[in-house]
Amino acid sequence: MDVYLAPMTREYMHELFQDFVYDPDIFQDLSLYEQIKNSGYDSKRVDALFDSRSGKEDRRSFAVMLGDRVIGEVELKRIDPKEKTCTLSIHLQNDAVKNKGYGTQAERLAIAYAFDALGVDHILADSVEKNRRSQHVLEKLGFICYNAKNGFKLYRLDKREGE
Numbered sequence: 001m002d003v004y005l006a007p008m009t010r011e012y013m014h015e016l017f018q019d020f021v022y023d024p025d026i027f028q029d030l031s032l033y034e035q036i037k038n039s040g041y042d043s044k045r046v047d048a049l050f051d052s053r054s055g056k057e058d059r060r061s062f063a064v065m066l067g068d069r070v071i072g073e074v075e076l077k078r079i080d081p082k083e084k085t086c087t088l089s090i091h092l093q094n095d096a097v098k099n100k101g102y103g104t105q106a107e108r109l110a111i112a113y114a115f116d117a118l119g120v121d122h123i124l125a126d127s128v129e130k131n132r133r134s135q136h137v138l139e140k141l142g143f144i145c146y147n148a149k150n151g152f153k154l155y156r157l158d159k160r161e162g163e
């Protein structure tokens with residue numbers, strides 16, 4: 001089954017975080033991961049997160065859907081119509097849904113949305129250096145690593161002629 005993207009709602013965000021497990025690979029500072037890894041589902045925190053993102057002109061948040069289940073979120077952040085740029089970010093819910101091709105599919109859909117609906121001409125992304133899986137997926141989709149600093153690899157995907 002293929003995934004699709006749906007605009008993130010409060011309900012979807014609660015569903016996402018009810019079974020969310022933080023991935024150590026997204027933490028450059030592992031002590032932060034140690035602090036947060038057992039924090040569990042906190043409905044007030046999820047509401048606050050949803051509210052903090054709502055109505056932001058420079059951000060689009062999507063639930064990654066598999067059938068009627070939420071299995072992750074993908075966001076286009078720092079949307080800048082003048083510079084024609086935005087930044088891609090993605091988090092699948094837990095290991096049960098990783099390494100099954102869903103992240104690649106979701107990123108591909110987000111890229112199409114960014115180029116077609118937002119009209120950007122390039123997309124940025126970053127990845128903690130140890131996050132080889134994330135880098136592999138970005139590179140598979142055509143992102144080029146153009147710099148590395150402070151423990152992060154910085155990526156860029158340019159819209160190609162005819163796309």
Ligand SMILES: CC(C)(COP(=O)(O)OP(=O)(O)OC[C@H]1O[C@@H](n2cnc3c(N)ncnc32)[C@H](O)[C@@H]1OP(=O)(O)O)[C@@H](O)C(=O)NCCC(=O)NCCS
Pocket residue numbers: 023025026089090091092093097098099100101102103104105126127128131132133134136137140
């Ligand atoms: C990164 C992420 C979005 C990828 O999605 P996914 O569904 O797990 O990945 P896919 O199944 O689509 O693809 C995984 C690919 O990476 C490869 N891979 C898996 N582990 C790897 C590793 N340790 N090193 C290199 N490649 C790896 C797989 O073989 C597969 O490659 P292939 O498609 O060429 O066969 C997902 O794992 C995730 O949400 N991780 C936690 C959050 C995160 O890292 N977000 C990105 C940074 S903000």
